[in-house]
Amino acid sequence: xxxxxxxxxxxxxxxxxxxxxxxxxxxxxxxxxxxxxxxxxxxxxxxxxxxxxxxxxxxxxxxxxxxxxxxxxxxxxxxxxxxxxxxxxxxxxxxxxxxxxxxxxxxxxxxxxxxxxxxxxxxxxxxxxxxxxxxxxxxxxxxxxxxxxxxxxxxxxxxxxxxxxxxxxxxxxxxxxxxxxxxxxxxxxxxxx
Amino acid sequence: xxxxxxxxxxxxxxxxxxxxxxxxxxxxxxxxxxxxxxxxxxxxxxxxxxxxxxxxxxxxxxxxxxxxxxxxxxxxxxxxxxxxxxxxxxxxxxxxxxxxxxxxxxxxxxxxxxxxxxxxxxxxxxxxxxxxxxxxxxxxxxxxxxxxxxxxxxxxxxxxxxxxxxxxxxxxxxxxxxxxxxxxxxxxxxxxxxxxxxxxxxxxxxxxxxxxxxxxxxxxxxxxxxxxxxxxxxxxxxxxxxxxxxxxxxxxxxxxxxxxxxxxxxxxxxxxxxxxxxxxxxxxx
Numbered sequence: 001x002x003x004x005x006x007x008x009x010x011x012x013x014x015x016x017x018x019x020x021x022x023x024x025x026x027x028x029x030x031x032x033x034x035x036x037x038x039x040x041x042x043x044x045x046x047x048x049x050x051x052x053x054x055x056x057x058x059x060x061x062x063x064x065x066x067x068x069x070x071x072x073x074x075x076x077x078x079x080x081x082x083x084x085x086x087x088x089x090x091x092x093x094x095x096x097x098x099x100x101x102x103x104x105x106x107x108x109x110x111x112x113x114x115x116x117x118x119x120x121x122x123x124x125x126x127x128x129x130x131x132x133x134x135x136x137x138x139x140x141x142x143x144x145x146x147x148x149x150x151x152x153x154x155x156x157x158x159x160x161x162x163x164x165x166x167x168x169x170x171x172x173x174x175x176x177x178x179x180x181x182x183x184x185x186x187x188x189x190x191x192x193x
Numbered sequence: 194x195x196x197x198x199x200x201x202x203x204x205x206x207x208x209x210x211x212x213x214x215x216x217x218x219x220x221x222x223x224x225x226x227x228x229x230x231x232x233x234x235x236x237x238x239x240x241x242x243x244x245x246x247x248x249x250x251x252x253x254x255x256x257x258x259x260x261x262x263x264x265x266x267x268x269x270x271x272x273x274x275x276x277x278x279x280x281x282x283x284x285x286x287x288x289x290x291x292x293x294x295x296x297x298x299x300x301x302x303x304x305x306x307x308x309x310x311x312x313x314x315x316x317x318x319x320x321x322x323x324x325x326x327x328x329x330x331x332x333x334x335x336x337x338x339x340x341x342x343x344x345x346x347x348x349x350x351x352x353x354x355x356x357x358x359x360x361x362x363x364x365x366x367x368x369x370x371x372x373x374x375x376x377x378x379x380x381x382x383x384x385x386x387x388x389x390x391x392x393x394x395x396x397x398x399x400x401x402x403x404x405x406x407x408x409x410x411x412x413x414x415x416x417x418x419x420x421x422x423x424x425x426x427x428x429x430x431x432x433x434x435x436x437x438x439x440x441x442x443x444x445x446x447x448x449x450x451x452x453x454x455x456x457x458x459x460x461x462x463x464x465x466x467x468x469x470x471x472x473x474x475x476x477x478x
Contacts (some may be wrong), residue, residue: 027338035442050317135249181204
């Protein structure tokens, strides 16, 4: 192939806006998905575990998220706000997975219990003394929040903007703002004690 | 005035701390807390609580998380299988065509003809190798994704921004030759190419062969043009205007797209600058 033909082909592929649906070779999309996996894997896994999945199920969900992302990008799906996209898909898949496990309620309770009580073993005893009382108090309050409020708070802790959170959990922007403000108010009250 | 300017609510302070207020309301909030000691102290308390709550959430859940490597490898393998499955139907269609008796006969004649031509005109020695290089024209504008997917070290922004000096790292000659070889460009004139890092070391790219490719000095989108992008992205990252991972990803996905995106242009800015081309055409090695 001549250089001129190559240039023409590449110019043709790049004429659209960068963030719009630009067709890419599957190999390119594979690489892009892996880069996004590296960026978001821990955050997504942490989030789906926080809403009640075992780590094992959470890993499966995260794999599905990125396979779905690959298909989405391959079909030329929108690229605007992929962070919100992966959290939304992870959230929905996690709820589906969790609901599918309802019959194994005892096991779910054991798994989430383990996650909720797993205090960081890396912290030394002095640090734990200094931090644990306050953190545990906040943990107890967070665990006691209604599920929707807890989701909003966790997604906020993962760095999502309120508008992105609204897209993930299916609430209005105002409802997310109020939910987070209300939860923080409860945390503040617990913190004052 | 203060009596008519009541303290801000905790919700307003929280939304301000989270950067969720409109610019007009954010300006009003900033103006207020600049004057009001009570609200300023309250804002600090809220920011501290927000950080502690997020920390508590992450710390509690981080310890049971397994390392990502196995999961990453599994995903890579599933993505490859998915791409393969996408390609497979085309191969099956071709096989079906070839199974048809009449087409099978025609294809057989064509294949035999091709083999005869290949044997009759098989290039030998350097001329043949140059022909292979010639098949690339001025070399691939963007690297082959299978050969050069990009590779990075685990680095922080502080590490990549520790020096403003350009990170000029030439891979060893043996590695450069291996790169030419894997691209089927053995014997291509080495002085016309830079064995370049897809993700520049200045952004954490490594000398791994998966991060190296032969990049032309002479095409429109050439090695010097890519150098401009590398410098620009490095500056943006170090000025806190661009996330390091995004810079790496954009560079690895398609550096020409990245150039157009970050320079807001459809053409290389320094294209045809012979001064630059001559100055930067370094001896290979």
